[in-house]
Amino acid sequence: MEFTLTTLGTASAHPNVYRYPSAHVFNIHGRLFLVDCGEGAQVQLCRCGISFSKIDNIFISHLHGDHVFGIFGLLSTMSLLGRTAELFIYAPKDFASILAFFLSHFGEGVKFEIHHEVLDYKEPTKIFESKSVEISTFPLNHRIDTYGFLFKEKEPQPNIIKWKIEPNQLTLREMAQFKQGGDVTRDNGEILKCEDYTYIPYIGRSAAYCFDTAPFAKLPQWIKGVDLLFMEATFAENMAEMAKATNHSTAKQTAGIAVEAGAGKLVIGHYSSRYKDLNVLLDEAKEIFPNTFLANEGMVFEVPLKKLNDTNEE
Amino acid sequence: MEFTLTTLGTASAHPNVYRYPSAHVFNIHGRLFLVDCGEGAQVQLCRCGISFSKIDNIFISHLHGDHVFGIFGLLSTMSLLGRTAELFIYAPKDFASILAFFLSHFGEGVKFEIHHEVLDYKEPTKIFESKSVEISTFPLNHRIDTYGFLFKEKEPQPNIIKWKIEPNQLTLREMAQFKQGGDVTRDNGEILKCEDYTYIPYIGRSAAYCFDTAPFAKLPQWIKGVDLLFMEATFAENMAEMAKATNHSTAKQTAGIAVEAGAGKLVIGHYSSRYKDLNVLLDEAKEIFPNTFLANEGMVFEVPLKKLNDTNEE
Numbered sequence A, B: 001m002e003f004t005l006t007t008l009g010t011a012s013a014h015p016n017v018y019r020y021p022s023a024h025v026f027n028i029h030g031r032l033f034l035v036d037c038g039e040g041a042q043v044q045l046c047r048c049g050i051s052f053s054k055i056d057n058i059f060i061s062h063l064h065g066d067h068v069f070g071i072f073g074l075l076s077t078m079s080l081l082g083r084t085a086e087l088f089i090y091a092p093k094d095f096a097s098i099l100a101f102f103l104s105h106f107g108e109g110v111k112f113e114i115h116h117e118v119l120d121y122k123e124p125t126k127i128f129e130s131k132s133v134e135i136s137t138f139p140l141n142h143r144i145d146t147y148g149f150l151f152k153e154k155e156p157q158p159n160i161i162k163w164k165i166e167p168n169q170l171t172l173r174e175m176a177q178f179k180q181g182g183d184v185t186r187d188n189g190e191i192l193k194c195e196d197y198t199y200i201p202y203i204g205r206s207a208a209y210c211f212d213t214a215p216f217a218k219l220p221q222w223i224k225g226v227d228l229l230f231m232e233a234t235f236a237e238n239m240a241e242m243a244k245a246t247n248h249s250t251a252k253q254t255a256g257i258a259v260e261a262g263a264g265k266l267v268i269g270h271y272s273s274r275y276k277d278l279n280v281l282l283d284e285a286k287e288i289f290p291n292t293f294l295a296n297e298g299m300v301f302e303v304p305l306k307k308l309n310d311t312n313e314e
Helices: A041-047 A071-080 A095-106 A172-179 A237-245 A251-261 A279-288 B041-047 B071-080 B095-106 B172-179 B218-222 B237-245 B251-261 B279-288
Strands: A003-009 A023-028 A031-037 A055-059 A087-092 A114-119 A125-129 A133-139 A147-153 A206-210 A228-232 A265-269 A292-294 A299-302 B003-009 B023-028 B031-037 B055-059 B087-092 B114-119 B125-129 B133-139 B147-153 B206-210 B228-232 B265-269 B292-294 B299-302
Touching: A003 A041, A003 A228, A003 A265, A023 A041, A023 A147, A023 A206, A031 A041, A041 A071, A071 A087, A071 A095, A087 A095, A087 A125, A095 A114, A095 B095, A228 A251, A237 A251, A251 A265, A251 A279, A251 A292, A265 A279, A279 A292, B003 B041, B003 B228, B003 B265, B023 B041, B023 B147, B023 B206, B031 B041, B041 B071, B071 B087, B071 B095, B087 B095, B087 B125, B095 B114, B147 B218, B218 B251, B228 B251, B237 B251, B251 B265, B251 B279, B265 B279, B279 B292
Parallel strands: A031 A055, A055 A087, A087 A114, A206 A228, A228 A265, A265 A292, B031 B055, B055 B087, B087 B114, B206 B228, B228 B265, B265 B292
Antiparallel strands: A003 A023, A003 A299, A023 A031, A125 A133, A133 A147, A147 A206, B003 B023, B003 B299, B023 B031, B125 B133, B133 B147, B147 B206
């Protein structure tokens, strides 16, 4: 029941000795989702022991170089490693010409299909769904077409309350019906309500990725109640004007979004290279939203399982 | 009088936790020449303390991704750092469309001119000349259009033999004439031969860069007497067939080229990722050419000054 974020690159516009451009991985139930793919993403994936072959879905927030220059090397290496599984890349529409460029110049030998799923939305929209995960996207407020992503773990099937099985002589068929969420009507007309015989083992968790963006009014609503908010905090408050001019956020603004959204935890990144000591950003954020953490290269942030009161015990 | 090679990336087709794709810097008299620009070149430059602003000339051997994917990030960062100085990129002709792609998609704000100097030669050809350096290129034998580079330090001006100044009452004008290599004819008809009053302080050094290539007959002639040969050695000898099929060299073949060329020192790189212990490559090369060294990320190889017998002493 994994739900983690691994942060691979926390630099902003340009990397330095310590920091890579944006690229991060959400692992939800063992399924990996790469968000953004800055230069060096493939090396950082290696360093974090993340297998390329487990990545079938890549999400590109926007087409500034620091979020996409790593895609060429990653696709090439996937090809060299013999990949045949199809790959889905969710990216703004202009990514089509980037992909076409790659394929025409460096695509010889690429033996897997690459599907570009175009991001072009004005409102939050579901773009991916599997048995356990639902992913939606929403527009951000940056200098170019930019999208955030919300990763939601689906609610699991109800579990049978074990101690009720024997006294009520529940049959396998009846239990299967409960697992699907249905009530059971017995031959004698007795109705057994699903909710009386089952419990929800945990509540679906969620995480949002908001890079790069200035704060805007709708954002907290769109990520309401998110467990983990991973959002840019490029500047400290004394650079608020620069943040505004470049459509970025200050740490304080980002913390404000976390408060308004009622987020569980805030992780910040995308630091301007002017900050050698990041505590200025952390301190400013924590003043507004105490449960804030600094991302760093190779860190893993877990979104802990949210169990309900365990009604499975007698 | 610096003449060094800094090796930034010694991986072959794809990088790994330890190795970056090809990118290296020759420093000749403080002037920096970047050869190849694989993904992560800008980070490796930072790590080695090499200033981007000192790079005015970039040489791209060929257009396989592992030799060029770093150019996008490097050009972007140069732009972000406010570069205005023009930049020369020597690369095969198809680089034109790579550059055009970069400029049209990511070139907003690039305030420096980028000149693509097209490599399209069948024989060794001089492509760069400054006061102290001459650079020529020559075709290699790879799967696509690929070029090697020969960096030659120019012979310095002759120095005056100091102890001969006073006994011969050499005038400033006469010494200036000697420095230009000319003989002096005095008013009384006496001829003072330049060679009798001057000495060459050192012999021009040279280094060659040969990535990627299979060995071929003309190569040793083209780099005859080179002081430092930096050449790929992708495979060990038991992979000779693979080397042939992919137009690469084995360590033994590369050492053979060094012997035939009469090279002073051989540095090898571009290791296939199958070699965790590189000593198999080093040992095979040293058996043929003992003065062989393994390149590694961030290593500096000096080409020592070649002084002639010092005739400046009485």
